[in-house]
Amino acid sequence: MSEQALSIPIIDFGPFIQGDPTARQQVAAQMREASSQWGFFYLANCGMPQASVSEAFQASKDFFALPDEIKQSVAWQNAQSNRGYVGVRRERLDPSKPGDLKEAFNAAPEDRDASAARNLWPADQPEFREHVETFLSDCITTADRILEAFAVALDQPDNFFVNAHDLHHHTLRLLHYPPLPEGFIAEQGESRAGAHTDYGSITLLFQDDAGGLEVCTRQGEWVQATPIPGTVVINTGDLMHRWTNHVFCSTPHRVNVPKAAMHRHRYSIAFFCHPNKNANIECIDSCTDASNPVRYPPISAGEHLLQRLNATY
Numbered sequence: 001m002s003e004q005a006l007s008i009p010i011i012d013f014g015p016f017i018q019g020d021p022t023a024r025q026q027v028a029a030q031m032r033e034a035s036s037q038w039g040f041f042y043l044a045n046c047g048m049p050q051a052s053v054s055e056a057f058q059a060s061k062d063f064f065a066l067p068d069e070i071k072q073s074v075a076w077q078n079a080q081s082n083r084g085y086v087g088v089r090r091e092r093l094d095p096s097k098p099g100d101l102k103e104a105f106n107a108a109p110e111d112r113d114a115s116a117a118r119n120l121w122p123a124d125q126p127e128f129r130e131h132v133e134t135f136l137s138d139c140i141t142t143a144d145r146i147l148e149a150f151a152v153a154l155d156q157p158d159n160f161f162v163n164a165h166d167l168h169h170h171t172l173r174l175l176h177y178p179p180l181p182e183g184f185i186a187e188q189g190e191s192r193a194g195a196h197t198d199y200g201s202i203t204l205l206f207q208d209d210a211g212g213l214e215v216c217t218r219q220g221e222w223v224q225a226t227p228i229p230g231t232v233v234i235n236t237g238d239l240m241h242r243w244t245n246h247v248f249c250s251t252p253h254r255v256n257v258p259k260a261a262m263h264r265h266r267y268s269i270a271f272f273c274h275p276n277k278n279a280n281i282e283c284i285d286s287c288t289d290a291s292n293p294v295r296y297p298p299i300s301a302g303e304h305l306l307q308r309l310n311a312t313y
């Protein structure tokens with residue numbers, strides 16, 4: 001492993017939340033550097049209430065332990081709504097590989113866009129719904145702060161990204177990677193999650209201590225994103241890559257199975273941020289100059305997402 005391989009940046013977000021303008025600029029500059037070099041970083045002191053995170057993980061464990069018929073009662077229907085339960089092997093994040101060895105539950109904020117699809121909640125599980133909804137709301141608050149820092153990082157008005165995301169077209173995804181029997185991966189070439197990039201603007205990723213997340217460096221080397229307690233992993237996705245005219249990376253990542261963790265469960269939770277479906281995604285002015293001319297025509301965020309989802313299912 002190279003020097004760089006050891007150093008997915010860790011950024012302390014505390015000074016940004018506390019509000020001193022110089023400190024905010026410094027945090028934003030670190031985020032800019034990390035997003036240009038890695039497209040991935042750990043954020044410490046991001047402001048998420050610890051109880052909310054713990055309750056969401058517990059709710060996730062309880063949900064995935066339910067009988068299959070209950071989970072199937074809220075089965076995922078289509079890319080347009082993109083809510084509900086996705087069973088093991090249903091999704092291929094890397095289309096050249098067999099289905100991923102994971103199950104998932106997608107939910108989305110319902111507070112802003114009355115025309116959006118509704119969440120699918122299993123009957124008689126009021127605590128599950130309550131904890132997921134609380135967590136969703138905390139993720140929105142946290143994501144807005146992070147988006148504010150990204151705007152500062154790109155010399156835009158503080159609310160540049162927050163305004164473009166104000167319909168909350170985000171997706172929350174609970175993920176469960178079941179324990180695997182011996183020899184399974186070697187025989188079939190499956191993984192827990194195939195190599196992929198995320199589609200949206202930014203992703204907040206909460207992981208348990210099982211490990212397995214790997215990130216591809218710009219040099220093409222796979223590096224472990226070892227869980228660090230108290231941090232959330234932030235990555236910039238395809239839409240941000242396009243919006244910033246390639247200034248920020250959309251970095252391939254995957255979930256492999258470390259031998260030591262093969263026989264245990266892994267849980268993670270991803271919050272995928274997406275701009276309003278009708279937001280016009282057009283090269284940000286600070287991201288182009290003579291050496292980096294505009295690379296893409298404008299596209300709506302909704303059109304961009306549908307193109308990516310249809311390629312995955």
Ligand SMILES: O=C(O)CCC(=O)C(=O)O
Nearest residue numbers: 175193207213255268270
């Ligand atoms: O479970 C993880 O750690 C990563 C999941 C992921 O990358 C995704 O669902 O897009």
Ligand SMILES: [Fe+2]
Nearest residue numbers: 196197198253
């Ligand atoms: Fe991902």
